[in-house]
Amino acid sequence: MHQEQQHSFVFGGDYNPEQWPESVWAEDVRLMREAHVNRVTVGVFSWSSLEPEEGRYDFGWLDTVMDLMHANGIGVVLATPTASPPPWFTFAHPEALPVTADGVRLVHGSRDTYNPAAPAYREAARRIAGALADRYGRHPALTMWHVHNEYGTVSYGPETDRAFRLWLADRYGDIAALNETWNSAFWSQKYSTFEHVLAPQATQYLPNPAHLLDFKRFSADTLRDALREQVAIVRAASPGVPVTTNFMLPSWNHYDQWDVAAEIDEVSIDHYPNARDIEGETHVAFGADLARSFNRGRPWVLMEQATSLIYDYAAARLFAKDPGRLARNTLQYLARGATGSLFFQWRSPRVGAEFFHSPMVPHAGEDSRVFREIVALGHTLSALAEIAEPPAAGRRVNDTRVAIVWDSTAWWASETKAMPSDDLAFLPAVRAVHRALWWQGIASDVVRLDQDLSGYDLVLVPSKIAASDAEAAALAAFVDAGGHAAIWYFAGSTDENLSVRPGGFSGAFAPLAGIRVEEHHPLAADEGIELSDGSLADAWAEYLQALGAEVLATFTHPPLAGRPAITRNRLGAGTVHYLATRLDAAALREHLARIAAEAGVTPDHPEAGNGVEIVRRYAGDGSYLFVFNHGTTPRTLDLTGHDLLRDRTLDGPVEVPPAGYLVLR
Numbered sequence: 001m002h003q004e005q006q007h008s009f010v011f012g013g014d015y016n017p018e019q020w021p022e023s024v025w026a027e028d029v030r031l032m033r034e035a036h037v038n039r040v041t042v043g044v045f046s047w048s049s050l051e052p053e054e055g056r057y058d059f060g061w062l063d064t065v066m067d068l069m070h071a072n073g074i075g076v077v078l079a080t081p082t083a084s085p086p087p088w089f090t091f092a093h094p095e096a097l098p099v100t101a102d103g104v105r106l107v108h109g110s111r112d113t114y115n116p117a118a119p120a121y122r123e124a125a126r127r128i129a130g131a132l133a134d135r136y137g138r139h140p141a142l143t144m145w146h147v148h149n150e151y152g153t154v155s156y157g158p159e160t161d162r163a164f165r166l167w168l169a170d171r172y173g174d175i176a177a178l179n180e181t182w183n184s185a186f187w188s189q190k191y192s193t194f195e196h197v198l199a200p201q202a203t204q205y206l207p208n209p210a211h212l213l214d215f216k217r218f219s220a221d222t223l224r225d226a227l228r229e230q231v232a233i234v235r236a237a238s239p240g241v242p243v244t245t246n247f248m249l250p251s252w253n254h255y256d257q258w259d260v261a262a263e264i265d266e267v268s269i270d271h272y273p274n275a276r277d278i279e280g281e282t283h284v285a286f287g288a289d290l291a292r293s294f295n296r297g298r299p300w301v302l303m304e305q306a307t308s309l310i311y312d313y314a315a316a317r318l319f320a321k322d323p324g325r326l327a328r329n330t331l332q333y334l335a336r337g338a339t340g341s342l343f344f345q346w347r348s349p350r351v352g353a354e355f356f357h358s359p360m361v362p363h364a365g366e367d368s369r370v371f372r373e374i375v376a377l378g379h380t381l382s383a384l385a386e387i388a389e390p391p392a393a394g395r396r397v398n399d400t401r402v403a404i405v406w407d408s409t410a411w412w413a414s415e416t417k418a419m420p421s422d423d424l425a426f427l428p429a430v431r432a433v434h435r436a437l438w439w440q441g442i443a444s445d446v447v448r449l450d451q452d453l454s455g456y457d458l459v460l461v462p463s464k465i466a467a468s469d470a471e472a473a474a475l476a477a478f479v480d481a482g483g484h485a486a487i488w489y490f491a492g493s494t495d496e497n498l499s500v501r502p503g504g505f506s507g508a509f510a511p512l513a514g515i516r517v518e519e520h521h522p523l524a525a526d527e528g529i530e531l532s533d534g535s536l537a538d539a540w541a542e543y544l545q546a547l548g549a550e551v552l553a554t555f556t557h558p559p560l561a562g563r564p565a566i567t568r569n570r571l572g573a574g575t576v577h578y579l580a581t582r583l584d585a586a587a588l589r590e591h592l593a594r595i596a597a598e599a600g601v602t603p604d605h606p607e608a609g610n611g612v613e614i615v616r617r618y619a620g621d622g623s624y625l626f627v628f629n630h631g632t633t634p635r636t637l638d639l640t641g642h643d644l645l646r647d648r649t650l651d652g653p654v655e656v657p658p659a660g661y662l663v664l665r
Helices: 022-034 060-071 087-092 119-136 158-172 175-182 209-237 257-261 279-294 325-335 369-383 408-414 426-439 469-480 585-598
Strands: 010-015 039-042 075-079 142-146 246-248 268-270 301-304 309-312 317-320 340-343 402-405 445-447 458-461 484-488 515-520 528-530 536-538 542-546 550-554 564-571 574-579 612-619 622-629 635-643 648-656 661-664
Touching: 010 301, 010 369, 022 060, 039 060, 039 340, 060 075, 087 119, 119 209, 142 209, 158 175, 158 209, 175 209, 209 257, 209 408, 246 301, 257 279, 268 279, 279 325, 279 426, 279 445, 325 340, 325 369, 325 612, 325 622, 325 661, 340 369, 402 426, 408 426, 426 585, 458 469, 469 484, 469 574, 484 585, 515 564, 536 585, 542 564, 574 585, 622 635, 648 661
Parallel strands: 010 039, 010 340, 039 075, 075 142, 246 268, 268 301, 301 340, 402 445, 402 458, 458 484, 484 574
Antiparallel strands: 309 317, 515 542, 528 536, 550 564, 564 574, 612 622, 622 661, 635 648, 635 661
């Protein structure tokens, strides 16, 4: 296997030599060495180049590339190319092509044109993965296996229907149990046999919410099982070589991150913040905290980020990153536990669907601002190599005392049609809470309620419509042991299968919070309200009764004037807060500051907060402080340590300019 210096940060990106003439490869290596690149990801979309006809392989070009990388001290993350079947696959296995919920069969011409439930696709994927594993499993350049790319394809149609029925039969045992869980008697949809169940395709009106939720679970399990098959193949060929698959962190979610993470050695993420202002920096922190949490504190890989562009698809623009932001964002990821930084991609293709995607070597060539920043970043990461050493004991990053509940069922439940409001989305609620903590300098993990919560002082539940009895009991046990929790509106209103709990909404958590929710009062899209304590809110309100809980703020608008809006329930050494409305950013920060303080949680550093991000990372027997000023004005901070980037000792006030950063030993 590939050997390199004892400790170093990974630096490089997706390399697609099959898209370029061999005459370019020598220039690529020269530029990689100049930039201190030590890792390339190869083969992500190379299926048609590796298997130009079904069962016939052409490995010559990849043999040359693997040997070339090894000769130049560059490790290879070798991908299985199963995210993009070749055109021949369409004609050989038309039944294995993806079908939309409207019944449209898609064909080749882009990526991800496959049905993950189709046996023909799974067999073809295993075959190409096996061929790569047999040939390169012990190649000296190999440093990691990269299985597939950005799992997320969901398909419908006959192949999916067959697999879905088998999954349902395994889950429920008999059709009566399915009918009871789905309440399929509603609208006369009771099934007499599993053979009558279809994937939830386009229908006349509203579909059954439990049917939809189970299909999302099935789709997630299908993707996990496809991954599992390939992982087994490459592991058998390469004992000791780590295996990953890259998580995309977008606004949709088609698999369970915790389940997928359990199948691989290192979580890797593709992360593309879409904001040009400081919101982009909060997004970097969010993505990094997700990756670290999904990997249970183990090393995680930044598999893709953009060098020079900000992708704002809502505005249909590819905005240029400001000079210096590339390095600053990369150091943010490193501070929060990344093993280094890889980019998509080394070179942009001259033509092709992503020919204006940002590369390490832009169309302008090496004589460009972007490549000069890449070279400078490579030198910076080399200078910080000591921080890549694993810690002698404990966590890599701050001793985080706050956890936010992240659960795929919660996300999928929030997408259910015919809710009281369409303003109940999971991701914005979680991001808002994480962002509010970030502004106060408080780091956080994400957790699932069935995980060990004992290491946290505060657990936050900003969006969890569906909650099982076991999850409610886990949170109750955490509070009983002295923990503090905050629960937001509508959480726990149904069980894990979207069956509404009787006796009042938020029923899974209401007894713990000392409240009862009798009615929902969603607000109009343009309607804002003010609470009795001056907090501003929107989107949602509830007719709430305090049954033992202390009322901290009330609604002031009719018909809820005087009714509880924010409560606190003390249970021995534990405390449960309930928020019955969606607070605006300022009010959310204020209340979370109060809730954190009551739980004994303070900022990670006295100088952190209000746009100053300070994160401690551990390596070897020491620790390192990453300091960022994301604001627009200079900040004078009281800091102690050795500045690794400027080789100076600090002990007292130091001015950090706007967009400036320090790394202190």
